[in-house]
Amino acid sequence: MKTITIVKAAWSEYQQQLTAIRHMVFVNEQKVPEALELDEFDTTATHWLAFHDTEAIGTVRLLDNGTIGRMAVLPPYRRKGVGKALLQHCINEAKDRGIASLHLGAQIHAIEFYQQQGFELIGPRFLDAGIAHQHMRMTLNPMLRRGFTAEINLQANPARAAVDLLKNTRWELRIFSHSLENSLYANEHFLRYAHEFIHRHQGNTIFLMICDEMPLREHHHPLLDMSREWKTAIPIRKLSIGHTFGAKEFFMVGDEDKLITYPHQSAINNAEYCSVESIARDYRESFDRLWRHAKPPLSLKPFY
Incomplete structure (x- = not known):
């Protein structure tokens, strides 16, 4: 497998590639209603794209409040470290910004993956677009934030x-x-x-x-x-x-x-x-x- 590269992807420039991956994974594969897949946070979120050579194969976004979401990797590239690499870019960005903790809603099958990266379970499970999820959190720095x-x-x-x-x-x-x-x-x-x-x-x-x-x-x-x-x-x-x-x-x-x-x-x-x-x-x-x-x-x- 060729080297995977991760780039920060401005919504204004990479919208087509970002939405194409998410549509294939969430709408086509997981049957999430198309109306729920895009939201008003996309234009202000920080996005990343994973590339295999020149092919966009995965994405994730980070909101200003520390919420990670829309993690999607195309089927042929799963279990190859792509998701982990995308997640690490979110973590690094959050640390650079001084964000104290990260939060996400993990699909049940992905709980173990996020636990391996340092996230912990919080609260009850819930349904999002008809799919069972679990709230998870990562405390980045137990010390006080700068300022x-x-x-x-x-x-x-x-x-x-x-x-x-x-x-x-x-x-x-x-x-x-x-x-x-x-x-x-x-x-x-x-x-x-x-x-x-x-x-x-x-x-x-x-x-x-x-x-x-x-x-x-x-x-x-x-x-x-x-x-x-x-x-x-x-x-x-x-x-x-x-x-x-x-x-x-x-x-x-x-x-x-x-x-x-x-x-x-x-x-x-x-x-x-x-x-x-x-x-x-x-x-x-x-x-x-x-x-x-x-x-x-x-x-x-x-x-x-």
Whole structure:
């Protein structure tokens, strides 16, 4: 077998080859509906192509949030190290960017392959396009990311840190959460400063973006009352399942200069703080991209 080469493939230049491989594997071979195979992430994702001589034989993509997907290798070239080489390029890219962890949905038959590369199982199995999958994760660096700090006061009292961030926000606060975690966003201090914040200047806004509205239906949340009363100042939207997959990190970012992140709703005490403007700006831009795909949570209308 000739040498396999891997190239980073810009969507604008290699779209035809990328889609041809994926169509053969996912649509023709696995019977995935063609409408589900392409999505809005392709234009912004980082893609790689594997070549055997001049023939494109495999591909994979990496999203900005650390999600690996659309791994596809043509049948004659499987079990020859192509998938492993593609995956390693994703891992190297993520390390270079300072991404803390990678996530993917592995088809059940591929679980062992990903485990051999260092991924671990997380959560239950699920169906995607009618095919059984398993969530998997790789922690790239257990140390703090560059520009972040896990201050003792932050991890001992993340609710106080959330209030402090809000108090130091001038114009816009963006909150991306699982379901407006009560310990951060329903305590009296945060609510009091949120009220003061939206009345401080005309146009001040707190954007609320959630992944799951069910906890908010089951238990009253005071931020919903505020959102109902001040819809323009505190808008709320929910991401669809397709967009929440891979969203393993939640955060609040004030303006473009301060940021708090936490890995999931039950790990708030693992929060990290960052005051590097370029990093906070990246999170703000990531939030804004997701916000465009989010919709008002209609099931919460009776509640706010």
